[in-house]
Amino acid sequence: MSASLHPLVSQYLARHHLQEAARTDGRATVLVDERWRVHLQGTAHGGVAITARLCALPEAGAGRDTWLEQLGRDALGMLREHPSGCVIDPREESLWLQQMVGSDADNQGLDEAVGQFANALSYWTAALRRAA
Numbered sequence: 001m002s003a004s005l006h007p008l009v010s011q012y013l014a015r016h017h018l019q020e021a022a023r024t025d026g027r028a029t030v031l032v033d034e035r036w037r038v039h040l041q042g043t044a045h046g047g048v049a050i051t052a053r054l055c056a057l058p059e060a061g062a063g064r065d066t067w068l069e070q071l072g073r074d075a076l077g078m079l080r081e082h083p084s085g086c087v088i089d090p091r092e093e094s095l096w097l098q099q100m101v102g103s104d105a106d107n108q109g110l111d112e113a114v115g116q117f118a119n120a121l122s123y124w125t126a127a128l129r130r131a132a
Contacts, residue, residue, distance in 0.1 A: 006042025008101070008110050015107065032114065036121045040114075046103030048110060050084075050117045054095045054124050057088065067131060071095070074127050083113070084120040097124055 003026030005013070013019050013028055021028045027041040032052075039051045058064040075086045084099035097120060101113045 006040075006048055008048055008105060008107065009040045009042060011107055012040065012110050012114070015111075032118045032121070035125075036118065038114070038117065038121075043100065048101040048105065048113075050099045050101065050113060052097050052117070052121055054086070054097055054121075055128055056094055057092060060092075070131055071127070078120065078123065082116060082120045082123075084117055086124070097121060 003024065005022055005026060005028060009028050010022070013021055013030075016030075018028070018030050021030045023029060027039050029037055029039050032038045036052050039049075041049050041051075043049050058067055071086065079085055082099075084097050087096050087098055088094070089096060097117070099113060099117050099120070101110055105113070
């Protein structure tokens with residue numbers, strides 16, 4: 001079964017000539033700044049979720065806890081300036097960045113959100129290198 005794309009995601013793909021990024025699960029996966037695989041998907045509340053996998057989590061234990069505490073401080077600081085936030089996947093295997101776009105957004109709002117998200121990805125790429 002094929003899920004339909006959120007209208008804003010479909011329009012985003014058309015504007016940027018990325019129709020091939022549409023997936024049958026209702027999600028689109030685009031390459032942003034020729035570096036990051038970013039997923040766009042409609043939410044249950046009519047908005048759009050923008051997500052990207054940042055990295056695999058370290059093995060469970062004290063080292064992982066320390067690493068997460070350090071990144072948590074960075075994430076808290078970023079929330080003051082950026083609408084994106086870090087999350088851990090349900091299987092506790094990966095760290096992701098996500099940003100929600102409200103149901104009241106328009107095409108320009110989604111374009112701006114993807115740009116903000118790319119800026120946050122740039123920050124997190126450097127932060128993760130420092131934390132390694």
